[in-house]
Structure formats: C-alpha cells, structure tokens
Amino acid sequence: MHVVVFTRSTPDTAAKVEVGADGKVTWGDAATVVNPWDEYALEEGILQAKNGGGKATAISIGGEMHNESLKHSLAMGLDEAVRIEDAALDANDSLAYATAAAAAVKKLGDVNLVICGKESVDVGTDQHIYQMARKLGWTLLAYVSKILEVDYAAGTIKVERLLEQGKQIVTSKLPAVITVMKDINEPRYPSFIGIRKASKAVIPVWSLADLGVTPPAAHTKLVAFKNLPVRDTQVEMIEGTPEEQATQLVDKLLQEKVL
Amino acid sequence: MSAVFVWIETFEGAALPTSWEALGAGALLAEKSGGALTALVFGENADAVAKEAGEHGATQALVCADATLKGFRLEPYAALLTKLVQEHQPRAVLAVATTRGRELLAASAADTDSGMISDVSSLDVQGDGSVVATRSAYAGKVMSDVSIDAAGTQFITIRGRAFRPNEAKAGAQAAVTSVAPVLSEDQIATKVERFEAEVGTVNLTDAAIIVSGGRGIANNPKDAPGDAGDAAVWKAKDGFANVIQPLADVLGAAVGASRAAVDAGYIPYAHQVGQTGKVVSPDLYIACGISGAIQHQAGMRTSKVIVAINKDKEAPIFKMARFGLVGDLYQILPALTAELKKRLGK
Numbered sequence: 001m002h003v004v005v006f007t008r009s010t011p012d013t014a015a016k017v018e019v020g021a022d023g024k025v026t027w028g029d030a031a032t033v034v035n036p037w038d039e040y041a042l043e044e045g046i047l048q049a050k051n052g053g054g055k056a057t058a059i060s061i062g063g064e065m066h067n068e069s070l071k072h073s074l075a076m077g078l079d080e081a082v083r084i085e086d087a088a089l090d091a092n093d094s095l096a097y098a099t100a101a102a103a104a105v106k107k108l109g110d111v112n113l114v115i116c117g118k119e120s121v122d123v124g125t126d127q128h129i130y131q132m133a134r135k136l137g138w139t140l141l142a143y144v145s146k147i148l149e150v151d152y153a154a155g156t157i158k159v160e161r162l163l164e165q166g167k168q169i170v171t172s173k174l175p176a177v178i179t180v181m182k183d184i185n186e187p188r189y190p191s192f193i194g195i196r197k198a199s200k201a202v203i204p205v206w207s208l209a210d211l212g213v214t215p216p217a218a219h220t221k222l223v224a225f226k227n228l229p230v231r232d233t234q235v236e237m238i239e240g241t242p243e244e245q246a247t248q249l250v251d252k253l254l255q256e257k258v259l
Numbered sequence: 260m261s262a263v264f265v266w267i268e269t270f271e272g273a274a275l276p277t278s279w280e281a282l283g284a285g286a287l288l289a290e291k292s293g294g295a296l297t298a299l300v301f302g303e304n305a306d307a308v309a310k311e312a313g314e315h316g317a318t319q320a321l322v323c324a325d326a327t328l329k330g331f332r333l334e335p336y337a338a339l340l341t342k343l344v345q346e347h348q349p350r351a352v353l354a355v356a357t358t359r360g361r362e363l364l365a366a367s368a369a370d371t372d373s374g375m376i377s378d379v380s381s382l383d384v385q386g387d388g389s390v391v392a393t394r395s396a397y398a399g400k401v402m403s404d405v406s407i408d409a410a411g412t413q414f415i416t417i418r419g420r421a422f423r424p425n426e427a428k429a430g431a432q433a434a435v436t437s438v439a440p441v442l443s444e445d446q447i448a449t450k451v452e453r454f455e456a457e458v459g460t461v462n463l464t465d466a467a468i469i470v471s472g473g474r475g476i477a478n479n480p481k482d483a484p485g486d487a488g489d490a491a492v493w494k495a496k497d498g499f500a501n502v503i504q505p506l507a508d509v510l511g512a513a514v515g516a517s518r519a520a521v522d523a524g525y526i527p528y529a530h531q532v533g534q535t536g537k538v539v540s541p542d543l544y545i546a547c548g549i550s551g552a553i554q555h556q557a558g559m560r561t562s563k564v565i566v567a568i569n570k571d572k573e574a575p576i577f578k579m580a581r582f583g584l585v586g587d588l589y590q591i592l593p594a595l596t597a598e599l600k601k602r603l604g605k
C-alpha cells in the first residue's frame with residue numbers, strides 16, 4: 001500500500017506580494033512555506049499510510065524552491081520525497097503538469113491513493129489535479145472533508161465531500177485521486193527529530209526523460225502579472241449612538257444601491 | 260462556424276443563477292466567432308432548464324435527461340461532455356468555477372488534450388481567435404493575464420458574479436437536441452449514498468450580500484446557561500443564531516465567518532471566508548467582530564462595498580472598508596436589523 005501526496009512551496013500567507021518593474025512576482029524577504037492546504041493532505045497521507053500498513057511519498061513539481069515543502073513533508077513523517085523538474089514544465093500549463101504528475105505516480109508503481117491539497121494559495125489552478133486523475137484513468141474525489149471508510153485490499157473508498165449546497169456521501173473504487181479540505185484533520189507539527197532527519201535528506205530529482213513522457217503541446221501561456229488596481233479605500237466613519245449609526249448606515253447603503 | 264458550449268449547472272433540477280453569467284460570457288465569444296451559443300443541460304429536469312436557457316439567449320441546446328445523470332457525478336458527466344466536444348469540435352466550453360464546474364471542464368480538457376484557464380474574471384477575444392483572460396493569483400494579491408490559443412477547444416471556467424448574466428427574454432427559444440449518455444450505470448464506479456443539504460441557507464459564493472462574524476462574536480453580553488459546556492462557544496453560537504442570522508435574514512444575505520470563529524468551533528467550516536476558506540465577491544460585505552487579517556482579506560477584498568463593525572478603531576479591517584462603525588456589535592447589529600426592517604418594509 002502506497003500513498004502519494006502532492007505538495008508545493010508558496011510564499012508565506014502574510015507576505016506582501018507585488019509585481020516588480022521586471023514583471024516578476026516578488027514577496028520581498030518573506031519566507032516560503034508549505035502550501036497551507038497541503039498540510040492537511042500531508043497529514044492525511046501519514047494517517048492513511050499507517051492505516052493501510054504502507055508508506056507515503058511526497059512529490060513536488062518545480063524548481064529548488066519546492067525543496068522547502070518536501071523537507072517539511074519528511075519532517076512531518078512522510079517516508080520519501082521526490083522533486084520533478086524539467087524546463088518543459090516552465091510554461092505552467094496544467095496539461096503538462098498533469099502529464100508529469102501522472103507519469104510519476106505510474107513510475108512509483110504500487111500507488112493506491114493520491115492526495116492533494118484543495119488548491120495552492122499562489123497559482124491556484126487546481127485543474128491539474130483533476131487532469132492527473134483523468135490521465136491515470138483513476139477515480140477522482142475532490143473536496144473531501146472526511147474519509148469515512150477505506151479498504152485497500154478490496155479497493156473501495158467512502159468519503160464525505162463538501163460542496164456548495166452541502167455534504168455529499170459517496171462510495172467509489174481505488175485507486176483514486178482525492179483533494180482534501182481543511183476540516184479533514186489537525187495537521188501535526190514536525191518533531192525535532194523529524195526536522196533533523198529531513199535536513200539531511202537528499203531529495204532525488206526526476207526529469208521528464210526519467211519519467212518517459214513528453215507532455216502535449218501547451219495551449220495556454222502566462223502573458224503578464226499585474227498589480228491590483230488601487231482601491232479607493234477612503235473609509236467613512238459613521239458615529240453616534242448605535243441607533244444613529246444604524247440609521248446613517250442604511251442611508252448610505254441605499255445611496256450606494258447595494259440594498 | 261463552431262459552437263460555443265456553456266454547461267448549465269443545475270442542483271436538484273434547477274439551474275444555478277450563475278449559469279446565466281456563464282451564458283453571458285459565452286455570448287462574448289459567440290459574438291466574435293459567429294458560432295451558436297449552445298447550452299449543455301444534463302440530468303434531472305433537463306428539458307425545462309434547456310427552455311430557460313433559450314430564454315437566456317442560448318440558440319441551441321444539447322440535452323440528456325438520462326437517469327445516470329441525475330445528480331452530478333464526474334464520470335458520466337465528463338464522458339458525455341468529452342464525446343460532445345469530440346463530435347462538435349466547439350471553439351470553447353464554458354462553465355462557472357464551482358466545485359463541479361472546475362472538475363468537469365478540467366477532466367474533459369484532459370481527455371481531449373485541450374487548453375484550460377480556470378476562474379477568470381474577464382475575457383478578451385483577440386483577432387486570431389485566441390483569448391486573453393484575467394484571473395487572480397497569490398490569493399488575490401496580484402492578477403495574471405493568461406492566453407489560450409485557438410488551435411483547439413478553449414476550456415474556461417468563470418468566477419461567479421464577475422460576468423453580466425444574459426437577461427431573460429420571454430419567448431426566446433433554443434433549438435433542442437437530445438443526446439444519449441455514454442456510460443451506463445454499471446460502468447460508473449461512484450455511487451452517491453446521500454446528500455445532506457444545508458437547508459435554508461444562502462450559498463456564500465452566489466450571495467449578493469454577506470454578513471460575517473469573527474472572534475468578536477464570543478463577547479456576547481448574555482450569560483451562558485450553567486450546563487452549556489464551553490461558555491465562549493455557547494455565547495458565540497447564540498450570537499450567530501440570534502444576532503447575525505436575523506440581520507442576514509432581513510437582507511437575504513449569506514452568513515460568513517473568519518477562520519478564528521471557525522477554528523474555535525463557533526460555526527462550521529463551510530462558512531469560512533478567506534485564503535483557506537471561500538473567496539467571495541458580493542455587492543455588500545458586512546464584517547462584524549473581524550480584525551481583517553490579510554488571510555481574511557484574501558477572501559473578500561473584491562467585495563463592492565465593505566462595512567466594518569468593530570469595537571477597536573485601530574482594527575486593520577477599517578483600512579479596506581468603505582464604511583466603518585466603531586462600537587459593540589451586540590448593540591449595533593440589533594439596531595441595524597430593526598432599522599432595515601423598517602426601511603425595507605419587512
């Protein structure tokens with residue numbers, strides 16, 4: 001039994017992010033951290049590997065910046081980590097990512113379950129996860145808020161998914177790709193020993209040639225990053241007793257035509 | 260001329276209102292290419308929804324009401340969409356970037372090796388047929404322009420409340436064609452056991468008005484009953500039920516929350532707004548007892564008008580608000596609810 005968790009590094013969520021004069025996105029000297037959503041995926045990977053008596057591997061696609069999230073994964077307690085890097089993936093096209101990700105899962109060979117975070121807080125194009133599932137021909141269960149039952153021997157899984165209108169309870173078959181929500185578990189902090197072990201780990205890097213795939217032609221291209229239009233945020237303070245505040249606020253909101 | 264497909268998402272047989280926004284975005288593409296604006300309607304009540312899509316400007320509709328499509332499941336929906344894309348080679352496929360829309364379009368784009376851009380807030384058709392779309396990145400701290408070429412079908416999901424819906428015209432009709440499903444029930448591994456709908460609540464991502472509560476909700480002046488367990492949790496839940504909800508009800512608003520409120524167990528995670536919650540873009544966002552941390556801002560900064568109610572005049576939320584009220588939410592909100600009832604005639 002083998003679980004794979006996909007993860008990436010992102011700028012710290014409190015970082016001030018802007019587009020510099022060179023058109024590149026910068027976050028000053030703010031730290032990069034594991035993508036917050038992935039902490040739930042990594043925790044679930046550890047729990048499921050234990051539950052199924054198998055192992056858990058973390059995979060990141062991208063440059064050295066992503067060693068951060070892989071070291072964090074190992075420090076939390078995942079067994080192995082691999083990074084995939086190839087110039088052909090620089091275009092950030094989701095099909096290329098999905099093709100590489102699916103090939104990596106196939107290369108590992110014995111995988112029953114792939115877990116991803118719901119989205120990444122930087123590029124946030126969850127689409128490549130769903131596309132990886134299609135490229136693998138596996139079940140896709142996104143937005144999982146609870147794994148209710150899983151039987152790795154029988155190849156069955158039952159989960160609760162959090163959708164806009166409520167919770168859906170579904171059963172399906174393994175192998176599967178799932179994305180998990182914040183509600184699913186309480187991610188652990190890496191232990192001191194874990195951090196020490198991870199800091200010494202040498203993380204293997206696979207190229208597309210190692211994976212034996214050529215991604216389909218990219219149809220999408222990043223044209224440019226842009227800073228947000230300046231918001232006219234001159235706040236108007238409304239004072240008085242609560243009743244006076246309420247009356248004035250309603251007047252203003254009616255004027256703004258938002259009621 | 261190749262068609263522009265728009266998937267009309269339904270829930271329990273009714274179209275989501277944002278689907279008409281997807282038709283509006285589709286019309287922008289169809290105008291330029293001259294192709295038929297084609298509604299795809301699958302599942303329960305599909306014929307009636309296709310009729311509605313016609314009133315909202317679709318000139319064609321492809322409809323499949325087969326029992327296997329009752330309630331969204333990715334396998335049968337994606338198999339059918341992929342087959343229709345292969346047969347018709349549309350220039351584009353659009354849907355709203357809901358949980359289902361994201362999965363469905365991504366799956367079919369992968370099946371057909373097509374390009375896809377998700378969650379766009381505007382689009383611009385170029386002379387060569389390529390499309391440049393704007394989407395937010397880095398949790399809304401910057402934006403990116405992404406292009407998609409015209410070599411294949413362009414798969415695009417749109418952010419809800421970003422495009423103007425196609426207005427309904429009584430009597431307008433789409434030419435409806437019935438299509439057959441691709442998978443039979445025994446070829447579909449995923450079975451829905453049940454759906455626990457959140458009854459009576461307004462969906463956050465569709466809402467025109469949102470009233471959100473944060474950690475400040477725990478400062479309820481009411482005393483918790485002796486057997487309440489955690490007094491702060493009791494007070495906060497009482498505040499959400501008896502102070503936030505009545506205001507939301509008179510406004511027809513959805514109820515949101517900060518992560519601090521969710522993590523403390525005051526309200527379920529489904530209500531969380533922010534970087535690790537939902538991204539919302541209402542006309543009016545009323546933040547009550549929320550300090551306005553950057554991770555909360557990530558989920559609500561594109562709201563048209565933001566009202567902040569906080570007892571601390573230094574709270575960062577006032578820096579992004581249009582209107583600020585310093586004071587105790589437990590005094591201001593009941594007054595506001597009463598005033599609105601009077602003024603809106605409810």
Ligand SMILES: Cc1cc2nc3c(=O)[nH]c(=O)nc-3n(C[C@H](O)[C@H](O)[C@H](O)COP(=O)(O)OP(=O)(O)OC[C@H]3O[C@@H](n4cnc5c(N)ncnc54)[C@H](O)[C@@H]3O)c2cc1C
Pocket residue numbers: 013036472473474475476478516517518519520531532533534535536537547548549550551552553554555558568569570571574586587588589
């Ligand atoms: C990786 C990561 C992801 C995160 N994701 C999210 C997210 O998705 N969404 C999110 O919201 N946060 C998120 N956070 C948490 C965020 O940093 C803040 O901790 C959180 O938003 C604070 O919530 P709050 O404003 O309710 O609480 P506080 O910051 O404690 O603010 C409470 C406010 O209530 C006011 N108040 C108290 N009593 C009253 C009263 N009676 N009347 C009026 N005002 C009162 C206080 O003055 C104060 O300003 C994330 C953090 C991290 C690190």
Ligand SMILES: Nc1ncnc2c1ncn2[C@@H]1O[C@H](COP(=O)(O)O)[C@@H](O)[C@H]1O
Pocket residue numbers: 005006007008035037038041059060061062115116117118119120121123124125126127128129
């Ligand atoms: N470069 C990457 N390498 C590995 N996994 C990734 C990468 N980018 C995203 N993921 C995974 O996909 C999820 C969704 O990210 P995104 O598609 O960027 O929104 C993340 O939570 C990760 O689990």
